Amino acid sequence: MLDAQQLDLLTQLIQLDTVGGHEDRTATFLDDYLTQHHIRHQLLAVEPGRHNVVAEIGPTEGPVFALEGHQDVVALGDQNKWHHDPLGAEIIDQRMYGRGTSDMKAGLTAEILTMITLANDPDFHGRVRLLATVGEESSSTNHMQGAQYFAQHGYVDDVTALVTAEPSSVPVDWLKQTPPANPLRFSEEQIQALLPQNHAAEQFVLNFAHKGSLTYAVQAKGKAAHSSTPELGLNAIDALMTYYQQQTAYFQTLTAANPVLGRTIPVVTKFTGGQQLNSVPSQAELFMKVRTVPEVPNEDILAHLNDLIQAQNALGGCQLTLNLLGDKLPVASDPNDKLIQILREVGEHHLQQHLPIGGSAAGTDASELIRANPQMAVTVFGPGNMTAHQIDEYVELPIYEQFIAIFEETIRRYFK
DSSP states (O other): OOOHHHHHHHHHHHTSOOBTTOTHHHHHHHHHHHHHTTOEEEEEEEETTEEEEEEEESOSSSOEEEEEEEOOBOOOOOGGGOSSOTTTOEEETTEEESTTIIIIIHHHHHHHHHHHHHHTOTTOOOOEEEEEESOSSSOSSSOOHHHHHHHHTTTTTTEEEEEEOOOOEEEHHHHTSSSOOOTTOOOHHHHHHHGGGOOSSEEEOEEEEEOEEEEEEEEEEOBOEETTOGGGSBOHHHHHHHHHHHHHHHHHTOOOOBTTTBSOEEEEEEEEEOSOTTEEOSEEEEEEEEEEOTTSOHHHHHHHHHHHHHHHHTTOSSEEEEEEEEEEOOEEOOTTSHHHHHHHHHHHHHHTSOOOEEEESSOOTHHHHHHHOTTSEEEEOOSOBTTTTSTTOEEEHHHHHHHHHHHHHHHHHHTO
């Protein structure tokens, strides 16, 4: 059963409205909380009113085991559709409901409590660092500013193992549906093999890899004219569609696949253009999100896209420009690394299930952190499920409790 400290800390964090831009409500709270528990820490200004939190226990030299998580949450959405107060931390049948319960305040709380437990053990001598970031969920362009700050200021240079405690499961009930609700993309054979071995409410995956991403906009500038005399103008939508066809043909050539993450996946996410119904459009803009893999480097994709634009611009007519909005690296650690092997064994014991190891299509702060230290082992593994970002988001409290034990035992074994 959860003790009072475990329940109270999670409850208080869920009750803080930390939708992106308001992370200081968490940072200020943690400043007081970590002070009370005599954990050395700092608040680091990333942007006005937005502070990362870094905390550390153990010696001041030697390899570091890092626990990472973000402080912000996504918007609450239409609160009239919630059956539970999104800031209420309401508990029903051992589930706590609220925004951020799964993504990822339960994970962050489990990390903090793990550090406090280890700090109070005179026989533990490992060096453990907490990295709590801003801006993971909440910025339309160049997000993950908190992770960028940590990477640029040396906070991961000495890290050998990193756990980012993002939600990593799907409810078992979802997999038992016909057809199954299956956001983790288990095969039918996997589902049939996993369910008999699972004695928990959720099925987890231990991720040692995830895709990167490119987010960009391509803008075409033309010349307006009356629609009855289109020859007097330059149609920006036509020009952008020409580029789009060339871009599509290029992406179809990217057949290299990662054994865990699969292929590069491009998605058009937004298209705007034109001013009014009887005019040749003088501008148009295409927005893209490309999920990337190590086999096709982000910089190679960008270089080719810019070549396409330069070639089209050289023909005259509308002029195109590419505006890069986000460049996040794919993450791929060695599945045989000590961190992942220990975490898998400990996780299977506490969660009472077989724990597949694999990769995720979604990104995390690790995309920025590995820029500074590509050699550290990274895993994405934490309490929480695929109700993240949804109405009535929740976390299973027994699983949250198990992750506190998982993190503590893993770290102890890592430093033996």
